[in-house]
Amino acid sequence: MITLYDFELSGNCYKLRLLMSILGVEYKIVPVDFYPGREHKSATLLKLNPLGQLPIIDDDGLILRDAQAILVYLAARYDASGNWYPRDNPALLGEIGQWLAFADGITATASAARLHDGLFYDLDVEAARAGAHRLFRILDEHLWFGQQVGRDWICAADHPTISDIACFPYVLLSEEGGISRQDYPAIRRWGDRVKRVPGFIVMSGIFPAGPARAI
Amino acid sequence: MSSHPWHPIAASHDLPFRHVFHGQLFGREFAVWRADDGYVNVWENRCLHRGVRLSIGVSDGRELKCQYHGWRYSNRTAGCTYIPAHPADAPARTITNRTFPAEERYGLVWSSLEEAAALPRVAGLDDANLLVLRGMPLNAPAALALAHLADYRFQPNNAIDSKEALVSIEAAEGFSIALRARSGSQETLAVFFVQPVDSSRSVIRGVLDRNAEGMVRNTILRHHNERLSALRDRVEREAAALPAAPPIEPVYESVAPELAEMPSLSASGRRAAITVQVARKWMTANDIAGFELRPIRGLLPTFQPGAHIDVHLPNGQIRQYSITNAPGETDSYTIGVKRERDSKGGSSCLHETVREGDLLAISEPRNNFPLRRDAVKTLFIAGGIGITPLIAMAQALSHMSLLSELHYFAQDETQLAFPERLATLGRALTSHLGLNPQATAAKLAELLVDYRPDMHAYLCGPAPMLEVARRIAAEKGWPDASVHFEYFKNTKAIDDSSSFEIALARSAVTLRVPAGSTILEVMRGNGIDMPSSCEQGACGTCVATVLEGEPDHQDVYLNDAEKRSGTKIMTCVSRACSARLVLDL
Structure with missing residues (x-):
């Protein structure tokens, strides 16, 4: 299972939670005290990401950093529709x-x-x-x-x-x-x-939209 | 500048169903949304509950829901239809957001800050066949954008790649300019409306007199977007070199007068019988704001020097303020409000929240600090904001040429409130600035030294100063009946542990006052109405006459002689030492 090293208020962590929710991927969260604890600069986290940044994922031993890179990985690996990262286009x-x-x-x-x-x-x-x-x-x-x-x-x-x-x-x-x-x-x-994308989730500061008009 | 008040605030394509557009005109923000029935709503962009922008709200096609606490407002009327925190209650029909006119024409959505006659037609544009350009927001004043648009160059629709066209100004009026481009046999009319968003922000909204299809259409839109972007860059560079005008501060409309005049709901308790408007708010001294309160309609009730009003604040609190007016000044009440550092919300609310034009509910004036006008000489001793009742009194005696002295103790010159009123007192006024407690006591002893019969002293100020002044007056031979005082508040700790019986002689009712309840509360709980104001034993409004029994005085309103006589009681805080009190009620 995917482990996400996560800070609740980080937009870069949120975008991974968002895509995983849309794709229906199960994951667990390790909360990182980014602020005020600066835990992302701790020795343990620096071992996972020497850049000292979030997010980081650990997918059964595959450790990846960088939100955009992880989006690529998640879509390429877990999106059955092939739409989110169309490898053949x-x-x-x-x-x-x-x-x-x-x-x-x-x-x-x-x-x-x-x-x-x-x-x-x-x-x-x-x-x-x-x-x-x-x-x-x-x-x-x-x-x-x-x-x-x-x-x-x-x-x-x-x-x-x-x-x-x-x-x-x-x-x-x-x-x-x-x-x-x-x-x-x-x-x-x-x-x-x-x-309005199915599976959309919110984070603090990003509010939900109402339903679209039925056509 | 313009012959009509209409401005485009959005393009029609900015309003897909279930979207809330964020608009602005002359600094005033709008939440703009198209209901499922097609109606375009242009509303004040703030929820009536907590002021949150409705443009971040949710449209369900029929109602707009505020994102914060879910208040819902109806399409078209903007009336509140539901408050989630009060699910069983119908919201009052008075909860209605402000709406602005909306008109959709030439592919644009038009509005106006005032009620306006019909939107005039624009020569050369026909709703059935036109092309709306991408709106171009600029960080520059509308006038500057208009000036540059006069030099705007573009190609006719079907000659985008032909040689540079000749462009002439066809018309210019108010916030719009019409340009015609000619190249060979091709020509296109472009009308640009500049939307004044704020003092230094605007949007250029262009409309061409011919539509086009497919790739040609796209090419035309790109052509104008490129040229308008270049124009924007020039205008913004020029605007950046100019001194920036401050943003326009829109005035939010107060409640409509007919709603403001609705009577208060409660049949007893502290009534807010009168609605007044803040006609003027100003800093009359350092940390002291003056408020001139005018009636919405009709006349204000008569006040007497020394009278106070309850002011019902927007935050729900009720505070007492003395009327500072001179006699006969009856078109308004003027109060002075000191900003208290340890404010529990009253003074800070008035200082920070209440603005000119706001409506406030107030009580009728009550006078528990009456002024005798038969003294041989009257001494007024004011400490700080304690000046407010005394300035009304001093003006009254001064006008009647009765002998009086007003001694005003304050930290320094900048703390002296209502200088224009003080100036009318002439030599009757003496200010004592920057005295420490010892020096204040010495000065008070000096002032109170020669009591003669039929002299009266009126004191208002902070509690420690009043305690000292009253003690000195007693030492110098002033009888209690000649020393009148008003405390700002009762700072004594109230002991409400006793339990006793009250018999109301006129009402033939006997009631039990348990520990933890006041006489006032018990009477009100049993349907006996009783006026009150400060409800802390300072103002004197809830006084009752004692016929039998021994009161346990806990107020700061009655003087020592009155307390000793045992004939009066403040029903909001005082209790009984005896098992039973008989009141003349």
């Missing part, structure tokens, strides 16, 4: 990889601003917020033009992929870092769609 895989890297950019900006505001990290919060707005403008434009051609998700497919899961948490938590999403209506609509 190179163009889509390339696109997914591109947006997984984009998700890292969101972590470096929007998540950093949230760490500053919520957990008192000492960093240049204005730069972090400006960086997040720059990324959000790109994402909003991308999603808006996608909608014009009937595409609901980040990548060119008629179903969500792990790129949606990778980008979702820290976009939706941005206001905890003082980053309003008011100017990104296409992002806000996409957020509703992700929340």
Whole structure:
């Protein structure tokens, strides 16, 4: 069984819980006192991830770090539909990889601003917020033009992929870092769609959507 | 600037079913949602319960549910339909969110901050055939965006890759500008509406006069998006160099007057009979806020110098404040509120929460600190915020040219409240600043030295100062009947362990007051109405006359002579030493 080294308030841990919930994968959690205990920097955790970061999973001895990498692994291994990480579609895989890297950019900006505001990290919060707005403008434009051609998700497919899961948490938590999403209506609509994926679960700060309208 | 108050606040495609759009116009935020029946709701973006943004709420197509405590509001009326914490109760119909007009036209959703005549038609646009561009939010004032739009260059729909088109301004009015691009035989009209989001934020919403299909449509949308993005970058660079205007602070509407005037529910107890509006709030001294309270309608009841009102605060607390008005000043009540460092919520609520324009429920004025106007000389001794009843009294005597002195003890000049009122007292006013307790006592001894018959002293201030002043007055020969005082609060620990019987002589009722209950509570519990105000033995409102028995006084309202006589009792805190008290009630 999968063991997730987890911090409840981490968006990067949440995205793994979210995908595992959607895929119906069973897992157990080892809570890590990320704040204020800084347990992710403890000797035990550094042995699992020398970068001193969460999340980490242990799947029957396979130890993996990095949220995006773990999303790739979980989808490739446990998604029977093959939709979340379509191994036989190179163009889509390339696109997914591109947006997984984009998700890292969101972590470096929007998540950093949230760490500053919520957990008192000492960093240049204005730069972090400006960086997040720059990324959000790109994402909003991308999603808006996608909608014009009937595409609901980040990548060119008629179903969500792990790129949606990778980008979702820290976009939706941005206001905890003082980053309003008011100017990104296409992002806000996409957020509703992700929340309506069967198996969706919430975390603190990410609220559920109501049911979609019956067609 | 504009001939009408309508502005686009969203595109129609921003409102899919079951989505709540976050809009804003002139600083005022909206929760915008399309109900399943197609109706577009434009609401104030705050839940009436705790002020949480409704734009993070959940639309079920018929109702919008607040994310915080689940209050639900109905499509169209915005009336509250359900409060989860009170599942058995129907929410009062008065709980209705503020709505704004909504109109859908030209692929945009329009609203207005005021009731407006019909949305005017825009020349050259036809609802049946147009193309709505991607809205372009900018961190820049609307005026700057409009100025740059005059130089906006674009290609006609069917000539995106042709040579650069000629663009002319077709019309410009208010927050909109219409541009026509011509290239060869092709031409396209683009109308841009600039939505003033806030003082330094706006959205460019463009509409083209012709729709297109498939890839051409996409190419046109991309073309404008690229050029508008470039325009946005130029405008934002220019805006960043300008001094930023402060964000517009929207004024939230108070409760509608007809709702505000609904009578209070309770038949007894502390009634809030009058609704007043905060006409003015200002800092009258360091840490002391002045509030001018005006009636919603009609006249305020008569007040006398020394009177106080109960103010029912938005946080549910009830506090007493003296009316500071001069005689005849009856169009409003002015109170002074000191911000207490150890505030239990009263003063901080008034200081921080209550704003100009807010409505407050107050009691009618009561006067338990009446002023004699027959003294040969009157001394007013105020400590700190204790000035409030005394300033009303001093103004009354001053106006009648009766001999009086107002001695105002305060930390320093910045602590002197209501300087404009104090100024009317002329030489009757003396301020004593920065005295420590010993120096205060010495000054009081000086002031109280020469008692003559028919002199009266009125004291209001902190308890330690009043204790000292009363002791000195007694030592200097002032009879209790000439020394009048008002405490802010009763700081004595109340002992309610006794149990006794009260006989209400006029009502022919005998009741048992058990330990832990007050006379007032027992009477009210048995249907006997009794006015009260502070309910801690300081204000004197719930006084009753004792016919028989020995009161156990625990109040700070009665003076020593009154207490010794045993003829009066404060029913909110005082009890009986005897097994039985007969009250004239």
